[in-house]
Amino acid sequence: MTLSCIDLGKTYATERGEIEAVKGIDLEVRSGEFTSIVGRSGSGKSSFLAMIGGLSRPSRGSVHIQDTDIWTLSDNHLADFRNHRIGFVYQFASLLPTLRIVDNVVLPARLDPAQDAETAYRRARELLNQCGLSDCLDAYPSEISSGEQRRAVVARALINKPALLLADEPTSDLDQVTESEIVDWFRSLNRERGLTLIMVTHNLRLAEQTDRVIHISDGRLAA
């Protein structure tokens, strides 16, 4: 899935005035590419990722995923687009605390009226097996470790077989072993399934493991 953005910018209105977090970024990510975005805190990399993921409307510019200019879609169509085409992994534990792990993972599939519950649960169990959480299906998020939670989040991001996976600091707060496990899993998903991956990180060692490293500084692509 090819992603391109043209003159992408984001300005936030705050009590202290307007803050331009992203200042006109042009970027193209080819289908099947594993890209990392690095930069210091506050450089605008998370805002950039939110715009290309359809989570935050740009102040200017456009985002094309395949042939779709995603910010021209209606709110409902954009929600469906995120559900079918994009997987998200966040830097914090983003599981719903009141649902079992398997219910958390299956949730995006169950939001799609075209998918039946039985198939969705079967796929959720397969994904949880792949990431070593087969014993945690019925556990609640508070009952498993942070590393296990993060792996469950990746499983949830993959449940609808997205073509694009966006990860915002996916390994923050994790120990090195778990960090490696997750990046290795990303790498294998990218190689074996041709999944396009964009990962925001401030960890240069992790970034070096990806196909391409993009630096963002002060809202712009750095040389």
Next chain:
Amino acid sequence: MPNKLGVGFLLASVALQNLGRREARTLLLLAAVAICSGAIFTGAVLMRSIDSSMAVGFTRLGADMLVVPAGALTNITAALLTAEPTDLTLDDSVLVRLETIKGVQKAAPQLVFRTDASGYRGGASIDVIAFDPMHDFTVQPWLEQHLGRPIRKGDVIVGGRRDEALGAELLLFGWPLIVYGKLGKTGVGTHERALFMTFETFAEMRLTMQQVCGAKAPLEPNRVSGALLQLAPGATTQQVRFAILANFPGVKVVSGESMLTSIRQGLAALLNGALALMAIMFVSSALMLSVLFTAIIAERKRELGLLRAIGMRRRQIVGMLLTEAGLATALGGLVGVALGLLLMRVYEHSLVYYLDRLGIPFVWLNGGTTALIAAFCIVVTSLTGAAGALYPAWRASAQEPYALIRSEG
């Protein structure tokens, strides 16, 4: 099989799990709603019951005033339940004019005719009292037994010290009359010994009574012995007395026990106050729920952002939150109604018991109406909960997913 229906169930199940897994928050919410709905339910049932009891109980204490011809005898020590037998009468048009006097809420005319020539029970003296069932408030509230139908022409009601059986037939001036009902004992001699009938029955028998008894003033057409008055809330006996004496020459106004008038009027005002209080409580409950849900939704913004990110639509977010609010408040409403019923049992054993000892019957609402009020309370609290959650839910759903995710959860 596609899960088109399943999305609705999914949202409901997520809402239910949210309630079930956040026990402390859910219990606090339930408790808050239960207290409100319990108070509203108990208040509504008690108010309606007190209202019915007042209608019976306080009218039993008699009228506030009695208007009779100037020379008529009156029993000033007794409760004003009836006029006394006398040959002096008033034209029945007085009644219509009395009701136009400011401060008069109800005017009930009565015609009292004492006779020993009825042919009933070997010439015993009998007081026959004609009353108007539509205006009456001193005869029917005392009915202790009656046939299971409305009173009609040819019926007679017997006073509390009489021994006729319910449904028995008696002959008065040769007219067969059915004993429709029997009154309780009132302590007012005339009231306890009389035979009561409607003006319609009395009018039908009038010519026969004239033939037997001769020309007597009470037997002339369109005459009444007097009218019992109930005053409107806020009206005083002095004001009404002066207004009547100024407008109706040749009448006498007898006042009842002024303290009872004050109590009755005070209780009516209290009930109106309670109604206003309940309305205020309802509005404050709705506001409280809205504040509660605003806080609850603010606490869950990150969670809502995540749901939006994985593809949940705005209206699905709103639907899930409203389902959660509706379920919690309906359950709270149910608990409140149950608590209200328990509270009323306590009430029954205290105040109702003392009222009964004072001779004031407490008439509970019937089961059907009580169930209806209970259902109303549960539905209204549930809708109030959903309405209280609507604005914060809509506002949260309108935010960008990224803004929700970034917020402090």
